[in-house]
């Protein structure tokens with residue numbers, strides 16, 4: 001059967017011109033992730049997908065579709081950060097499970113690689129969930145932490161296209177109905193725990209910009225090329241408006257180091273009006289303030305804020321590098337359990 005490969009643009013809204021095509025595109029994204037993980041926990045609602053797939057001042061996203069008989073059966077996405085050219089481009093290729101092994105994935109990859117290299121990317125990266133089939137031949141992470149089934153479709157596809165596995169990221173879920181509530185941790189006399197719901201309060205925007213900037217340098221990235229990614233006040237504001245403008249609410253816990261008056265750690269959850277699941281976004285304690293149980297205190301405080309603010313939320317999902325033992329220790333103690341694994345892949349041109 002013949003297929004066509006086309007670049008598409010994201011519509012201005014969920015109801016105007018192009019919105020039907022966008023919904024079909026979003027449905028392919030959700031169907032492939034649900035098939036890989038064996039759960040629909042990570043399905044995103046169309047308003048959330050549209051908010052994230054449109055360009056913003058710090059991220060350009062370009063989209064490719066493959067159609068058969070006028071139906072979208074595969075999609076590709078390129079993510080570029082023009083302010084960080086040395087980071088290269090992130091690519092994504094999804095083909096509906098019933099249409100695989102007919103060259104569609106390769107056609108999409110060729111199209112998205114061309115978009116990335118035409119934009120100047122010298123490193124092509126992929127972060128993708130793999131099926132968690134146990135046993136059988138394994139591909140082991142070069143970090144020494146974690147492996148994936150060598151017969152997973154994505155693993156076979158990426159290795160056959162010269163991408164190298166660099167890191168395994170564990171996807172874990174906390175079932176709020178079953179997990180014990182975290183005992184609040186008493187912060188020491190120098191540390192004050194704060195929480196807020198929604199956009200970052202004015203008084204903390206500068207401090208949060210420092211913390212978010214440190215995420216790019218302080219979290220383990222294994223062999224993935226990762227340049228320092230600076231945040232400023234305007235970027236925080238754009239980020240916060242994008243979340244609140246798409247049916248989602250940010251719930252933040254932070255620690256103020258009282259003697260200096262500065263924030264030294266934070267943990268952020270995003271819950272969705274549409275969904276049952278909250279997504280764990282960044283958690284960071286600045287290196288110089290580690291070892292005082294602030295990570296545990298922050299995650300416990302954020303979970304309590306979620307239970308109070310969004311009591312119908314059933315679960316929290318988080319992503320952690322498999323070698324990030326300090327963060328996994330905190331999460332395991334709270335009751336998070338692994339539901340799948342992502343591979344971080346890279347191809348240097």
Ligand SMILES: CC(C)(COP(=O)(O)OP(=O)(O)OC[C@H]1O[C@@H](n2cnc3c(N)ncnc32)[C@H](O)[C@@H]1OP(=O)(O)O)[C@@H](O)C(=O)NCCC(=O)NCCS
Nearest residue numbers: 092093094095100101102103104105106153154156157160
């Ligand atoms: C990976 C994926 C995009 C491949 O799509 P596809 O249309 O089946 O890809 P192709 O038909 O072009 O396959 C190209 C080559 O990849 C390899 N490959 C892909 N799936 C394979 C499998 N199940 N077993 C063995 N080799 C496989 C083969 O070398 C294949 O060539 P061949 O069929 O001539 O042997 C698809 O399986 C998918 O959407 N998976 C989930 C998302 C994902 O993992 N994306 C990849 C990272 S971006």
